[in-house]
Amino acid sequence: MTLTRNRADQLISSFVGRPILILGDIMLDEFIWGKVRRISPEAPVPVVEVARESYHLGGAGNVAANISAMGANPIPIGLVGDDYAAARLSKLLTDRGIEPSGLVSESGRPTTVKTRIVAHNQQIVRADRENKSPLTDEKNRALLDAFVRWLPSCAAVIVSDYDKGVVNRTLLSEALPAAQSAGIPVLLDPKVYHADYYHPITLITPNQREAELITGIAIENDTQLEEAGRKLLEKFECPYALITRGEEGMSLFSREGSHHLPTFAREVFDVSGAGDTVIATLALALAAGATMEESAILANHAAGLVVGKIGTATISRTELLADFVSRDAHSSS
Numbered sequence: 401m402t403l404t405r406n407r408a409d410q411l412i413s414s415f416v417g418r419p420i421l422i423l424g425d426i427m428l429d430e431f432i433w434g435k436v437r438r439i440s441p442e443a444p445v446p447v448v449e450v451a452r453e454s455y456h457l458g459g460a461g462n463v464a465a466n467i468s469a470m471g472a473n474p475i476p477i478g479l480v481g482d483d484y485a486a487a488r489l490s491k492l493l494t495d496r497g498i499e500p501s502g503l504v505s506e507s508g509r510p511t512t513v514k515t516r517i518v519a520h521n522q523q524i525v526r527a528d529r530e531n532k533s534p535l536t537d538e539k540n541r542a543l544l545d546a547f548v549r550w551l552p553s554c555a556a557v558i559v560s561d562y563d564k565g566v567v568n569r570t571l572l573s574e575a576l577p578a579a580q581s582a583g584i585p586v587l588l589d590p591k592v593y594h595a596d597y598y599h600p601i602t603l604i605t606p607n608q609r610e611a612e613l614i615t616g617i618a619i620e621n622d623t624q625l626e627e628a629g630r631k632l633l634e635k636f637e638c639p640y641a642l643i644t645r646g647e648e649g650m651s652l653f654s655r656e657g658s659h660h661l662p663t664f665a666r667e668v669f670d671v672s673g674a675g676d677t678v679i680a681t682l683a684l685a686l687a688a689g690a691t692m693e694e695s696a697i698l699a700n701h702a703a704g705l706v707v708g709k710i711g712t713a714t715i716s717r718t719e720l721l722a723d724f725v726s727r728d729a730h731s732s733s
Contacts, residue, residue: 414688424460424560426478485511555687629653664704
């Protein structure tokens with residue numbers, strides 16, 4: 401499995417303007433930045449002297465941010481509350497030129513917010529505000545209507561499951577067959593407890609721990625890795641499965657065999673959102689005409705870049721191509 405520089409350049413350049421539909425749990429990432437100089441006299445915890453705050457698109461929103469950063473056109477479909485966080489999310493989307501009309505609002509249900517307190521570039525604690533209760537039939541229908549409205553104009557679908565309620569059996573039972581009937585590939589970032597919902601799909605992208613839990617196989621050697629990959633293909637009846645393996649890179653499985661890509665991370669600072677970058681790059685490469693194998697190579701380079709940044713970060717097409725060229729390592733085993 402190889403990818404030449406010219407082919408990579410052609411594909412990455414073709415990301416521009418590609419419409420990608422994203423169905424999933426959109427959330428607000430809040431970062432509180434500061435310094436620690438003392439321990440609290442009230443409890444054995446650090447006192448963070450706050451210097452600034454920043455806000456970013458999180459969850460499925462981070463997938464959209466990654467797609468936008470690479471010059472494409474993300475269309476997120478998700479649920480928000482009627483609160484300050486929803487207003488911030490909408491502004492973050494519009495500031496990036498991302499279409500926000502696929503967001504469905506539910507009064508009384510908070511927009512999911514993850515607040516991270518960071519001192520000296522180290523995360524001290526995270527606080528989550530969320531409501532994971534099942535969606536009403538009315539909200540599922542509103543989300544499906546938005547999905548179906550945008551589906552014909554899109555080149556790929558990403559389902560981003562963060563277990564906050566949007567990715568549920570009722571909604572997927574209509575949305576996924578609609579995508580299949582339209583001939584549009586579906587890439588799915590899973591949660592273990594929702595595995596029975598994920599049919600039909602083109603690619604599933606669990607991390608190694610998720611793959612172990614879904615398949616019941618402890619991945620401790622290459623034989624077990626291969627077995628887990630085959631079981632994922634069988635369970636989801638999908639043509640491809642990609643297991644992300646942290647410092648071990650990632651492994652792509654198909655009915656024809658497997659390919660293992662070593663990590664390209666120079667130094668890991670933060671893995672937050674790395675899976676979002678991977679699935680965004682995969683979808684964009686497929687939309688640009690890449691094979692799944694070529695898409696995996698580009699996604700592996702993208703992952704190596706994004707984990708070297710702090711927070712839920714994104715990368716550009718220029719960064720991706722430059723990393724690809726600098727590595728001079730465009731194949732897998």
